Amino acid sequence: MKFPEFEDALWPLLAQVSRPSRYAGCEWGPVKPKEPDPSLVRFCLAFPDVYEIGMSYVGFQILYSLLKHLPRADVERAYCPWIDMEDLLRKNNLLLGSIETDRPLSTFDAVGFTLQYELSFTNILTMLDLGGIPLYSEERGESDPIVFAGGPGALTPEPIAPFIDAFCLGAGEITLPQMVDVLAETKGLSRDERLLALSRIEGVYVPSLVDVTYGEEGVSFSSVHQTLPIKRQVIQDFRGAFYPDSLIVPAAGIVHDRVPVEIFRGCTRGCRFCQAGIIYRPVRERTPEEIKEIIQRLVLASGWEEVGLVSLASCDFSGLNTLLNDVAPFLDEKGVKLSLPSLRMDSFSVDLAANLEIMRRGGLTFAPEAGTQRLRDVINKGVTEENIDNSLNAAFNHGWNRVKLYFMMGLPTETEEDLKGIIDIALHALSIGKACKRNVNIAVSVAGFVPKGHTPFQWERQNSIDELREKGQFLKHQIYNRRVSLKYHEPEQTFLEGVFARGDRRLAKVIESAWRKGARFDGWSETFSLQRWFSAFEENDIDPLFYTTRQRSHSEHLPWDHIDTGVSRAFLWSEHENAVKKQLTPDCRWSHCHGCGWQNNGCQWSKGGSLL
Structure with a gap:
């Protein structure tokens, strides 16, 4: 079933935006929506990035098909519109709808976001607002959808907890069927009663039922409704x-x-x-x-x-x-x-790739992660100098001319010698290629290290923007051979990712402020503005360095x-x-x-x- 008032108004807009295929649908394989039935629980799976990224996420395909198979549920999808389409939707007073039927997000029973990347948080607010759904859980009424979220980001959920009614922790294949049953059986009950019922599902976290306090020893959680801690479903x-x-x-x-x-x-x-x-x-x-x-x-x-x-x-x-x-x-x-x-960094993986025709069309990518054996031991990478030599020799002997090497900078205990080691490995790769009589090119990509929750480095400090920029420039200045190229990730984006990777619930107001100042697609360099974020932090009296450069x-x-x-x-x-x-x-x-x-x-x- 289509919503003609939205569909008819949307089509003329496609000629005015970049990549109209993001919104046109015309796909092969989506199952038709089920016939109207008030007993059905209608889900919309929402991906807070553009269509071509969301469609590449295998989890979306799995959960879409799973919900279609459940007799009490139906499902559609929505993706975050690019800035040009967002502007047109607002100018024409159109609501963001699903790609299948243009049904506005506000008309679904439940809208579920996938949390893959911290810098997509403002896109969640864009989709909620364009879809006609109040931003904050506490502002939603009885007729508004239940807004839930899952994916890896749901395991460090606090920065966006005030926007989300329920988080699914772990395998959606387990939690979603149970959510469907609860939402079907509680139709007609109050919103609070439905959220309480959802909180009784193992692996479902309802933030509004959990109180948060901040003190000298950190963040504390308490609840009379939900058993803590909440276990990830597996x-x-x-x-x-x-x-x-x-x-x-x-x-x-x-x-x-x-x-x-x-x-x-x-x-x-x-x-x-x-x-x-x-x-x-x-x-x-x-x-x-x-x-x-x-x-x-x-x-x-x-x-x-x-x-x-x-x-x-x-x-x-x-x-x-x-x-x-x-x-x-x-x-x-x-x-x-x-x-x-x-691919692992060993000759077995390279030999394997050599037998796969499609992998011979481009270059091979390896991830030593650190430039010295000492630092690779610190991070437990398990890659030795011998592994590096064997992998590169195998790659060039099998005929590859291009190799990409991934590293991180800003790792715990890192020294200048470790940074120089990145260049040493790149130049060593070049020399191995020459010895194998190959005309090779080596591309080096360096990302700033972000300590993440639930890892052994969750207590570590993160390098500041200035530290990461100095290290990136140091590496660039070490490259003198035109066959070796080096790029490093923007330290400003790495900084912001670090804030939200280990952030708490107080950051929700900062996210809203930055979004209202125009923050969109913060993971894209062409739309990212750190100044907006600094203004939002200042406006809410939050020191972002508390979340990054501080050792815990x-x-x-x-x-x-x-x-x-x-x-x-x-x-x-x-x-x-x-x-x-x-x-x-x-x-x-x-x-x-x-x-x-x-x-x-x-x-x-x-x-x-x-x-x-």
Whole structure:
């Protein structure tokens, strides 16, 4: 069912905006909306960035299909309009609607945001406001949708907690069906009663039911309605876990334009800077047979000519060789290429990539992360000088001429020698290429380190804007060979990301102030303005450096301590201490259990079992 008054008014606007394909729909594969039924719970999945980014997120495809399969639910999607379309919607008094039917966001029963990146927070306010929904949870009435949010950002939720009615912590495949049942069964009850009912679902956090106090020892949480801490929901056995029967295929190009197949969740490598490696534990794999069946089904249903094996570290999949051998005849027959979005820094991964035709078209990307062995040991990267040499030799001997190297600057204990090590590795890569008689180019990308919650570095200070800029310029000045290029991430954006990565509920007013001053798409350099943010901090009497350049003590209560990811605080602190001692913690899949917290909570590795 369309909403003609919005659809008819929207189409003339498409000729006036950049990338009209973001709003036109015309996709292949979306299931038609179900027939009108007052008993249905109508969801809108909202992605706070532009269409081509949101459509590349595999989680959206999974949850969309899951909700379509539930008999008591229906679902549509919305993406954040670019600034030009936002202006036109406001000038024409049009509400932001779903891409399927143009149904305004305010007419859904529930609107759910995916939290992938801290610098998309102002886009959430844009979508709420354009969709006709009050910004703050406390301002919403009985007829307004329940606004919920999930994704990795939901595990450090406090900066946007006043805008969100409920957070889904962990696997949406578990929490969403329960939310559908609760929302269906509580139709006709008051908003407060419905939120209270949602809070009784394990893994659902309702901020309005939790009181926050700020003191010398940090942030404290209390509630008479919700049991604290709130546990992240986890699919214990990934074998047979829900996966779509079909995919939505866009009519225009998106960032990751391929069939995404999630082969496993979790990571046990234990990089101390990596939030994803902590919050997605434990490792749970699908079987090669199951993955093969998913690939065949989705290739035939979608028509895509590339399949991407999705995970935090695809080359760690224990059945990878079996899978590649089994699926190769089908892919060859259909003319479909296979890609691995992430490669380990070892010759095995390079040899593997060399056998995948689509990966030979461009350069290879590796992530040493730090320039010296000492600092790689501090962050527990597990990459040695020998790994680097073997990977680069394998890459150039297999015929690649371009290699991209990812590093971070501002890591704990970093020295000038560690920064020089970044240049040394780049120049060493160049010399290996020459020795292999290749005309090579080395691209170096350096990001500022942001300490994240739920990681061993959550207590560490973050480098200031000036420190990061000086380090970036120092690195640029070390490059004298035209075959080596170096780019570093804007320190202003890194600074703001750091504020919200470890922020508390007091930042909500700052987000609103910056948004009202025009902050939009803060993760995009062409629209980012730090001055707006400094003005918003000053307006609300908030010192942003309190959240970034300040070292935290072990005893401080942190703004995410009421969220239980399954990994214990004691383990994170022990890993922090190991970092100080430059002591490696080996991957528990190949060594022994390190007692991260999952050993008594469903981790198959700690029990000596096989996932396959």
